[in-house]
Amino acid sequence: MSHQTTLPSLSLIENIEIRNDLSFLSCNYESNPDLIERAREFVQLQYSKLGYVGYDPEFDRQFDLNGYSRYFIAVNHSEEIVATSRVLTRGPFGLPIEYSLRNDTNEKTILENGNIAEMNSFAASSMAAGSKVLSYSTDFLLEQGFSSTYGLYDIERPAMGKLYNRIGAVHSELHPYKIYFPSYGKVDHGSMTPTIWGIQVSDVAKIIAKKSHK
Template sequence: MSHLLLTRKNSFLESKVDFSSPEEVAEIKAFIQAIFSRKGYTKSSSTNVDLDRWSTWFCVRGEAGEILAAMRVVEKRPYNFLPIEQAIICDETPLRRYAVENYNTADWNNVAFSNTREGLKAAKQCFALAARFCIEKNYDMVYGFYDLKNPAIVKLYSKVGILPSEIFPKLVYFPGSTLNGTNVELTIIEITKQTLQNIVSKI
């Protein structure tokens, strides 16, 4: 994995970083947490599984160095569980989780951006940065999820052709994760190789 890669594009500064740069990872995590908290999300402890060893973080900063957008890609390995594998399937008794059998896959998650015009531009650029990374890694499929009650994320995903998963069609949740006190139910998404190419070409 790369340690830290900085690239200037347009008026933004892009960075790609892994667990070997703990200070920047911590800053990115704090930004993501602040954005989610501002929107009314409370994350449960079940989402705090340490996946840093298999994670690459992406960040886009403004001219003053402030973070405008960030996200994470987690690589699947035989000895880890992606976030979509950790979530519980809604309305299932007994409780069940999905399993990803293909190890040449990844999970695209923790997408957060400032609620400004610059933040939206930075989010799109962050998407392209992550998509290029996934193309270089040649993943067979990239998964993730979004909350249908978060229209900004849904609109952004839809614009670049990211669709709900056909392989994992049911809603999932993390016990204790809420939005303004209401349980959060998440839609799993699939990002194909073609969609990754489309993201890079459109943005």
């Protein structure tokens, strides 16, 4: 479903850039809930096209409240979202990854304490725009100085993991196991099979090196 609402006031959005007929925007839920809800619908639509089921917007939304998320969004000249990425700071609800189960033990995934974050909600109908919003996301990681920023990739889609590698993510040595969310996956022979995810983590030195070579 396409939304043709007017773009929000620029005073409510940070890090504006216009490039190749695309507007790159950055905001949190408090500054622009309408835009973020549109971004949430876009993410759900893009993942449903790939066959994923079980997306729960209420579960997803709780991590945005009280300023704990930062979105990076690309919008085209028709005001349609073409790419999104989100960085979540751990808040009162923790991080989404902490609601998963380990595939090896079926125990709850437990992350370390500290100033950690999670990058997720990446979706793109234009990979050029997608690469740019990911670049903005890594800029934000460096600015915030997180000790670790985690991300997930579907092990059946290794290309996505390689994309994250190119922006400075590496396989987590602290969390080398695979994980799954019991209610999120794909339908196989009439029943839902949870997707198995690998865990990646930001490598700050690698991120800086890649940015310095651009």
